[in-house]
Amino acid sequence: MNYHSKKLLKLHLAPWRMATVGGLxxxxxxxxxxxxxxxxxxHTDYLQGKGNAxxxxxxxxxxxxxxxxxxxxxxxxISTPVESLWARTAEIKYSRAELNRLADxxxxxxxxxxxxxxxxxxxxxxxxxxxxxxxxxxxxAMGMPGxxxxxxxxxxxxxxxxxxxxxxxxxxxxLGQEGVERAFQDWxxxxxxxRHVLRDRRGNMIRDLxxxxxxxxxxxxxxxxxxxxxxxxHRELAAAVTANQAKGGGIVVIDAKTGExxxxxxxxxxxxxxxxxxxxxxxxxxxxxxxxxxxxxxKPFTAAAVLERGLFTPQTMINTSxxxxxxxxxxxxxxxxxxxxxxxxxxxxxxxxxxxxAMTLTPEQFCDTLHRAGFGQxxxxxxxGEASGHLRxxxxxxxxxxxxxxxxxxxxxxxxxLARAYMxxxxxxxxxxxxxxxxxxxxxxxxxxxxxxxxRSVRSMMETVTHEGGTAVRAQVPGYRVAGKTGTAHKxxxxxxxxxxxxxxxxxxxxxxxxxxxxxxxxxxxSAGAYFGGSVAGPVFAQVMAGALRSFGLPPDxxxxxxxxxxxxxxxxxxxxxxxxxxxxxxx
Amino acid sequence: MSRVNxxxxxxxxxxxxxxxxxxxxxxxxxxxxxxxxxxxxxxxxEWGQLRLEQSTWAGSARIETLARTQLGLITPSLDRIRMEGxxxx
Numbered sequence: 001m002n003y004h005s006k007k008l009l010k011l012h013l014a015p016w017r018m019a020t021v022g023g024l025x026x027x028x029x030x031x032x033x034x035x036x037x038x039x040x041x042x043h044t045d046y047l048q049g050k051g052n053a054x055x056x057x058x059x060x061x062x063x064x065x066x067x068x069x070x071x072x073x074x075x076x077x078i079s080t081p082v083e084s085l086w087a088r089t090a091e092i093k094y095s096r097a098e099l100n101r102l103a104d105x106x107x108x109x110x111x112x113x114x115x116x117x118x119x120x121x122x123x124x125x126x127x128x129x130x131x132x133x134x135x136x137x138x139x140x141a142m143g144m145p146g147x148x149x150x151x152x153x154x155x156x157x158x159x160x161x162x163x164x165x166x167x168x169x170x171x172x173x174x175l176g177q178e179g180v181e182r183a184f185q186d187w188x189x190x191x192x193x194x195r196h197v198l199r200d201r202r203g204n205m206i207r208d209l210x211x212x213x214x215x216x217x218x219x220x221x222x223x224x225x226x227x228x229x230x231x232x233x234h235r236e237l238a239a240a241v242t243a244n245q246a247k248g249g250g251i252v253v254i255d256a257k258t259g260e261x262x263x264x265x266x267x268x269x270x271x272x273x274x275x276x277x278x279x280x281x282x283x284x285x286x287x288x289x290x291x292x293x294x295x296x297x298x299k300p301f302t303a304a305a306v307l308e309r310g311l312f313t314p315q316t317m318i319n320t321s322x323x324x325x326x327x328x329x330x331x332x333x334x335x336x337x338x339x340x341x342x343x344x345x346x347x348x349x350x351x352x353x354x355x356x357x358a359m360t361l362t363p364e365q366f367c368d369t370l371h372r373a374g375f376g377q378x379x380x381x382x383x384x385g386e387a388s389g390h391l392r393x394x395x396x397x398x399x400x401x402x403x404x405x406x407x408x409x410x411x412x413x414x415x416x417x418l419a420r421a422y423m424x425x426x427x428x429x430x431x432x433x434x435x436x437x438x439x440x441x442x443x444x445x446x447x448x449x450x451x452x453x454x455x456r457s458v459r460s461m462m463e464t465v466t467h468e469g470g471t472a473v474r475a476q477v478p479g480y481r482v483a484g485k486t487g488t489a490h491k492x493x494x495x496x497x498x499x500x501x502x503x504x505x506x507x508x509x510x511x512x513x514x515x516x517x518x519x520x521x522x523x524x525x526x527s528a529g530a531y532f533g534g535s536v537a538g539p540v541f542a543q544v545m546a547g548a549l550r551s552f553g554l555p556p557d558x559x560x561x562x563x564x565x566x567x568x569x570x571x572x573x574x575x576x577x578x579x580x581x582x583x584x585x586x587x588x
Numbered sequence: 589m590s591r592v593n594x595x596x597x598x599x600x601x602x603x604x605x606x607x608x609x610x611x612x613x614x615x616x617x618x619x620x621x622x623x624x625x626x627x628x629x630x631x632x633x634e635w636g637q638l639r640l641e642q643s644t645w646a647g648s649a650r651i652e653t654l655a656r657t658q659l660g661l662i663t664p665s666l667d668r669i670r671m672e673g674x675x676x677x
Binding site (some may be wrong): 162235373 | 614615618619622632633636637639640643644647648649652666667669670671
């Protein structure tokens, strides 16, 4: 159709109007087109980024720190989530009533809470950590602007101070600082993962944009500890340290067949759940890290050294009547006897007898035996910072040094090392490697230290120590044969032997017919009168050994009509120090 | 010819609708999966808390204190304990 052909429809327009309208439309089109071009091609990165920021999320998947448990699965360290309350100071707004309610939930005074919220002008501050689950729910229900709950993982140690030195603890960043937590940090921590997801308007995840990097959860760890024995050892040690007014003490219980550490405790101790009054001295695992001069507990090794070379038999008589002078040192016995057999030297702990035996050996022979028993080397438990002790060099060993080493002076050992060395006597001459982790019996490959004959004959010598006439009658366990050795050493203080400060120790094993446990006890500076290893450390040994034998259900091996000496037992800890015991119960 | 086209168009529409439906289901299931995963994590954490609580209540130190103070029990001395034909557990 042709409009121009119809006269009535003919329109007379000024050409400039056409041009103006057309021009305006073109300008509008150009503007829109230009804007579209700008957004689509020049500004696209920025916009794409914004869009992704809303819909795409990259999330870190936190790895849960693994649980530490004892050999029976009893938890010793667990991470559990706790909520903590944070405030963004710039955004926070509250009325008087809201403040009062929040203070009521948190259990704080309103004024104190107000002060706390005003401590900082910018950024975020933590109001309270951690909250109880109930508190967290009530705070969330209030919905106050500027307040937020944050989920954190906190590590709890249900055994508290009982297993504190072995388990150790982690710092705020969940890094192991001490003990097993540090030694097995990598295994326990795990690795956090990552995923990229697309989210909808409501924040629900719709799909994964990339393959998920799965978080590697921290592994659980079963320790070799047996909490029944550990608790008993800890309790008896604490009771003995209190009763003897000692400065400290340590106890180690080892499975003689497998080398597993069943219990290890030290005093003083700390509570890993409450580190407000942190004291590095209390955190030290003395039984593993510190060394001391063992004293007479070394004598069985002197005896083994001469027995294995055929220089003495258990029945050889030794003249121990007169004082013995080696170099410029006079060797003395606390209770002199004219003649003793080798067995009686061990039973009555004669220094003269031990020195006379050791002096028949060359320095190389003597040091070789001690070296084989593990002295002067790390015991290999894998515990961070374990001590190797000190063993003198055979080439430069003076006679007087050889003489004092025969009864355990001039040589330093850790309690763990001493217990490990006794495994040679307990296990017919073989020492299994120590372990803080539970292991299966078939995994153990021992290392031969003594021949089975030597180990057995030294063991039967050590059995007489707990018989009538021995130094440790109080280490007897009714129903079982017990072998062991006492030690009473003068303490070395600034290079001088102190006249009145002692370290009392006892290392023993039972059942003596086929030992299953080794218990080593050390009491540092007993100062309530008694200071002999037999009377201070012996009773602790007896209590712990009896408990260990009972809880493992080992059959008694002593003849039923064996003469029994009535055992004076330690007073119950609650009677000696009721308040302390109640406090301990409450803290746990 | 136009009939075939019509049929194809209908099939196309049906397929498109099915695709939308499938995608919707996939998203719904994914959301459900995420929810269940979260629930599993919560339950896991709760389990840990319960373990913690259990071992706190059943701690040897606590039991001993209660036995001594509330029940008046004492630990027998060693010579009053006798092991009879014990067998390993």
